[in-house]
Amino acid sequence: MRGDMEPRLQQFVRTVLLLHICWLWSVQCLSVRFTNQQSLYVIKGQNLILQAQIELLDGEHVAKVTWDHAAKTSGKTSTIAEFPRKISDERVTLEQQGATLKINGYQAADAGIYTVTVTDQSGLRRSAQRTVQEYLAVHHVSVMVNVSHLVLHCMETWGTEPTYTWLHEKVVVTEKVGHISADGTSLYVSGTFCGHFTCVVSNKLGHSSATYTAEACESTNRSTTAVVVFLLLILTLVVAALVFILWRRRRRLYNRRERLREPYEETL
Structure with missing residues (x-):
């Protein structure tokens, strides 16, 4: 019994000392966060990917990572994945030692708040949350x-x-x-x-x-119509002037021919 208590006591003392050092030097021994704190919108049928940023001090390592989901519709909270344990749901996978959660074929029931909790080897725990919502189409404009x-x-x-x-x-x-x-x-x-x-x-x-x-x-239609009518009138006048000029030129040539023909006929 005493042999079992000594490792636990040592671990407790080590944890207390580590926390005291972190507080004294204002050092974050273990931290977990999402780089983007805004809600994540996912299109139905596509993959949901959540990636947490886990930071540790030198010599520390992650002992356990747990992902919990609080459903938007029912509000029920359940653990959907753990590292290093296996996952029962085939749609859910964990990568990068539990830091990345992937859910295949996103459905409306997958919306809600996702909480990732990281525990290091000394028992220190840190959590972060992110809200996931379904990407909806535009309606009723x-x-x-x-x-x-x-x-x-x-x-x-x-x-x-x-x-x-x-x-x-x-x-x-x-x-x-x-x-x-x-x-x-x-x-x-x-x-x-x-x-x-x-x-x-x-x-x-x-x-x-x-x-x-x-x-x-x-007003716009009328002005456009007036411009068109004016252009047509100008075009009509130009065409009429050209026709008149051509007519006069032809008339002069005809008169010249008549004058030349008369003296020639008299000599005969």
């Missing part, structure tokens, strides 16, 4: 308008990482039409508020759009 301020607002229901593109009469909006907000959701019209304004929202899974129809751009 709509456009609202503030006529008094000439502002159009584009809204989308739940798509992941949406990007916004504005069109006016099926052409990408230019500075002549207006300027777009930094997030792309709003269009501030600086030109004539007329015609069709379309907001296209897209992400990795596709796109959807909505159109706001203002009054028809009559």
